[in-house]
Amino acid sequence: MPRRKLRKLLEVRTFENVFDAKTENVEEKLRSYLNNTDRVTLELGCGQADYSINLALLHPKRYFIGVDRKAARIWNASKNATAKETRNVAFLISYIEKLDEVFKNIKVEEIWITFPDPYPRRSSIKKRLTHPRFLEVYKKILTPGAVVNLKTDDDTLFEYTLSVVEEENLNLIKAVNDLYSEENLSEEEKIRTKYENQHIADGKKIKLVQFTLD
């Protein structure tokens, strides 16, 4: 393993805004860091957490948690949040599949799924973050009426998510095939992530799906 990555892996769990799902009482520790809030917004597969950090800057009175299984990416996220002096955002090293084991008392009021791996092969369909297996996890942690937002460049994942919304009888709020051709985007919709910027540079169209699970 490259030395830089090794250093990140050794250091990341010492950062005050980083929590590991495997730690005992992790929910209580997160709550304590986030001013004892009982409501948070999650960014799933956050990478360097552009959404969590920019949402935290837009909404200083709300609380945000970026989740990623890769600790080295959370290192970057934590450094970025510290540089922006955002005290209302924390990071959780966790598998998204296991979030219902973390969030028992804190309720999730919104989810952003930002440019997840699309898993185009049918054999990997269960890994898509809008597969019903993941929706079951989200259902357990979301407040009633909470919005799930998916941003992607991937046509297959976009169409797949719309089919899941229909088949599972979910409530579709918005589905846009080319977000930046729309007028009057919200400040939240306009946030761009690292991967998003790469896709835009490659000439890809950015898609957005918003739905609720009830």
Ligand SMILES: C[S@@+](CC[C@H](N)C(=O)[O-])C[C@H]1O[C@@H](n2cnc3c(N)ncnc32)[C@H](O)[C@@H]1O
């Ligand atoms: C393509 S990157 C996107 C990163 C960031 N959201 C962005 O737009 O720049 C997808 C991220 O999702 C994370 N990820 C994928 N599946 C995951 C899972 N099941 N649990 C936790 N993180 C996951 C990966 O580690 C990776 O950092």
